[in-house]
Amino acid sequence: xxxxxxxxxxxxxxxxxxxxxxxxxxxxxxxxxxxxxxxxxxxxxxxxxxxxxxxx
Numbered sequence: 001x002x003x004x005x006x007x008x009x010x011x012x013x014x015x016x017x018x019x020x021x022x023x024x025x026x027x028x029x030x031x032x033x034x035x036x037x038x039x040x041x042x043x044x045x046x047x048x049x050x051x052x053x054x055x056x
Contacts, residue, residue, distance in 0.1 A: 002026035009048045010040060016049055 008014040
């Protein structure tokens with residue numbers, strides 16, 4: 001389900017505010033993986049989540 005939410009957020013069909021709070025940690029992890037894999041940029045991560053990407 002986290003991957004589905006991540007897909008929808010990246011595609012712009014859903015917003016971070018629409019996502020259930022219970023899914024946020026998992027979706028953030030999925031989006032972070034996509035930044036690491038080069039699928040989305042750090043800037044896109046911030047646009048989606050409202051937070052800076054941190055790989056630490």
